Amino acid sequence: MRRELAPWLTGREVRSVDLLAPAGPKYAGLERLAGRLIEGxxxxxxxxxMPLSGGLELVAHLGMTGVIADHAPDARASTHLRVRVELSGGDPGTLFFSDPRRFGRFLVVDAGHYPTLPTLAALGPEPLGDDFTPAGLAAACARSTMPVKAYLLSQRPVAGVGNIYADEALWRAGVHPRTPAAWLGEDQVAALCAAIREVLAAAVAAQGTTLSDYRTVRGGTGEYARQLQAYGRAGEACPRCGTEMERSIVGQRGTTHCPTCQPAPRKTRRGA
DNA sequence: CGCATTTCCTGGTAGC
DNA sequence: TGCTACCAGGAAATGC
Structure with missing residues (x-):
């Protein structure tokens, strides 16, 4: 989405903003948006x-069902339109933020200042950046007793891994989702680090994963759903070994794993 | 501070 | 057909 939004929005000025949702912390500060230049x-x-002129920043998070579009939602979806942003200059001249389930956020803050967004303030390294390394991931995991999947979902060891990509990466790495993070061996951490990179890079290349709601800015679908190996495939044969995939709940989230490729954790002595 | 639990919210669907 | 119950989950709030 960033790749679609950047060439469209960079350098444009905000003419006006309409908030169609009840005001609240998820839409804080939008009254400061009009008249600002979107710098990137x-x-x-x-x-x-999105950095704005005047030392401000527009922060958007889609939650589960949020959509940022360069075109108006159709009649049926229009009841979920939350924010409309009119831009100066050429077409498309309006940004639409829709969010049926209201888990998304669209707010203006002082740039780099995130007191109301603690997850953003404490976010781990970018998964596709140089800062995300096996050694760094190992150091983070060593500090946590949580099941590794729940820890990944916390956004602290690495940024941007949600439920779908957590299941995919753990399956690729052959790591059981319930393994306490601190129990992971060096080889498992390295495999997980690589798997997270591979899964996210492939998903970005496919423009994301559309299961039902997700749409690109121009209204297209993300095609990574066709490459999913684990997520949502409980009861089916594991693509690697043929064992029936199992469903469970880990960290309050539906989870699918292969009991053969991702064997239940057994505590072993470090460095043994 | 770290972690577990609860909450927010609505469309889709299973079951009757 | 129409009703109820339940499920999906990202992040914040709450409780310990």
Whole structure:
């Protein structure tokens, strides 16, 4: 989405903003948006970060069902339109933020100041950046007793891994989702680090994963759903070994894993 | 501080 | 057909 938004929005000025949702912390500060220049479109994890003139920043998060579009939602979806932003200059001249389930955010903050966004403030390294290394991931995991999947979902060891990509990366790495993070061996951490990079890079190349709601800015679908190996495939044969995939709940989230490729954790002595 | 639990929210669907 | 119950989950709030 960042790649679509950057060439469209960079350098444009905001003419006006309409908030169609009840005001609240998820839409804080939008009254400060009109008249600002959008200086660029960045991203950290699942947060879109748009620096604005005047030392401000527009922060957008899609939650589960949020959509940022360069075209108006159709009649049926229009009840979920939350924010409309009119831009100066050429077409498309309006940004639409829709969010049926209201888990998304679209707010203006002082640039780099995230007191109301603690996850963003404590976000781990970018998964496709140089800062995300096996050694760094190992050091983070060593500090946590959580099941490794729950720890990944916290956004602290690495940014941007949600439920779908956590299941995919753990399956690729052959790591059981319930393994306490601190129990992971060096080889497992390295495999997980590589798997997270591979899965996210492939998903970005496919423009994301559309299961039902997700749409690109221009209204297209993300095609990574066709490459999913684990997520949503409980009861089916593991693509690697043929064992029936199992469903469970880890960190309050539906989870699919292969009991053969991702064997249940057994505590072993480090360095043994 | 770290972690577990609860909350927010609505469309889709299973079951009757 | 129409009803109820339940499920999906990202991040914040709450509780310990």
């Amino acid at each position: 479109v960045g991203r950290r994890g699942k947060f879109l970060l």
